[in-house]
Amino acid sequence: MNEILSQIAAPLLRWFADNKRDLPWRRDAAPYHVWVSEIMLQQTRIEAVTDYYARFTAALPDVRALSEVEDDALLKLWEGLGYYSRARNLKKAAQMIMTDFGGVFPSRYADIIRLPGVGEYTAGAIASICFGERVPAVDGNVLRVVARLTGCRDNVLLPETKKSVTRQLAAVMPDAAGAFNESLMELGETVCLPNGAAQCARCPLQAHCTAYREALTNELPVRIKKTKRTHSEKTVLLITAPDGTLALEKREAPGLLHGMYQLPNVEGHVSEARLTEILAEWGLQPQAVAFYKDAKHVFTHIDWLMKGWRVTASRKSGRFLWVSRADMQNAYPLPTAFRKMLPAEQTK
Numbered sequence: 001m002n003e004i005l006s007q008i009a010a011p012l013l014r015w016f017a018d019n020k021r022d023l024p025w026r027r028d029a030a031p032y033h034v035w036v037s038e039i040m041l042q043q044t045r046i047e048a049v050t051d052y053y054a055r056f057t058a059a060l061p062d063v064r065a066l067s068e069v070e071d072d073a074l075l076k077l078w079e080g081l082g083y084y085s086r087a088r089n090l091k092k093a094a095q096m097i098m099t100d101f102g103g104v105f106p107s108r109y110a111d112i113i114r115l116p117g118v119g120e121y122t123a124g125a126i127a128s129i130c131f132g133e134r135v136p137a138v139d140g141n142v143l144r145v146v147a148r149l150t151g152c153r154d155n156v157l158l159p160e161t162k163k164s165v166t167r168q169l170a171a172v173m174p175d176a177a178g179a180f181n182e183s184l185m186e187l188g189e190t191v192c193l194p195n196g197a198a199q200c201a202r203c204p205l206q207a208h209c210t211a212y213r214e215a216l217t218n219e220l221p222v223r224i225k226k227t228k229r230t231h232s233e234k235t236v237l238l239i240t241a242p243d244g245t246l247a248l249e250k251r252e253a254p255g256l257l258h259g260m261y262q263l264p265n266v267e268g269h270v271s272e273a274r275l276t277e278i279l280a281e282w283g284l285q286p287q288a289v290a291f292y293k294d295a296k297h298v299f300t301h302i303d304w305l306m307k308g309w310r311v312t313a314s315r316k317s318g319r320f321l322w323v324s325r326a327d328m329q330n331a332y333p334l335p336t337a338f339r340k341m342l343p344a345e346q347t348k
């Protein structure tokens with residue numbers, strides 16, 4: 001058992017009781033609410049999630065409603081949050097809860113982790129917070145706090161480091177497992193902040209902390225990334241028909257953002273002459289073609305470098321959906337990457 005970690009539960013739980021934020025999904029610790037919020041919070045900050053969470057749970061108040069929602073409506077609720085596979089997995093998991101668990105949210109870690117889109121962290125969070133199971137929930141915040149407390153110099157991006165931290169926390173887990181896990185996350189989110197912003201002066205664990213004692217807060221945790229970023233060039237087209245509608249199409253599976261809608265686009269940054277040929281191949285007779293903007297969108301491992309062209313078409317092609325500007329804004333799930341290519345008056 002790690003000696004430092006064995007001493008943190010009492011001061012941490014006292015601090016949490018006095019300092020925890022009033023977050024909407026904390027109010028009832030219902031597994032559906034904790035689950036939806038934890039999936040939203042993967043890759044997204046709390047401030048950004050709060051409105052989405054309220055909208056999502058108002059439209060889909062329980063597992064059954066989520067299991068039955070149309071894909072377009074689901075993706076619309078998720079629009080702007082990114083990482084859309086999270087939304088698809090939520091629905092798949094809801095369907096699995098309906099078929100395999102009789103519509104009742106599973107209560108054991110071993111069952112929760114079988115749900116699509118649920119990893120060790122999320123399963124640990126739900127099992128401990130909602131059902132009191134004594135299992136850790138280790139995310140990036142918890143890894144940072146533990147690495148600093150224990151002075152661990154292992155690369156926290158490696159799975160073996162996460163496994164080791166999980167084992168160490170499991171060995172010191174108090175009966176109040178949910179509150180212990182939440183308090184570690186909360187400390188990482190509000191006090192033991194990354195990038196040189198640790199607030200050690202108001203930390204309840206200062207007396208136990210190796211990084212504080214040895215002035216290592218800016219060096220820990222160690223994060224060494226392996227993956228290299230790549231980029232993809234795209235030519236994106238804002239095609240207007242004579243009646244003012246705009247061309248839209250659905251992204252097909254498999255691939256990034258599948259099931260969402262998109263502005264017509266082609267790979268590469270193509271010349272105006274090549275663009276005119278492509279438009280003819282699509283059955284469009286452009287009256288005017290003009291470049292209007294550059295934009296970049298950053299995904300996890302890839303950047304899209306987009307060049308936007310406005311096209312005025314003399315007639316519609318059956319290849320596309322033709323939708324009004326208002327519907328493009330409100331009725332179709334359009335990824336943020338393509339929203340960036342809409343004219344200013346169409347973006348919120």
Ligand code: SF4
Pocket residue numbers: 145148149191192193198199200201203204205206209210211212217
């Ligand atoms: S003392 Fe500082 S570095 Fe240590 S756990 Fe607290 S905030 Fe983090």
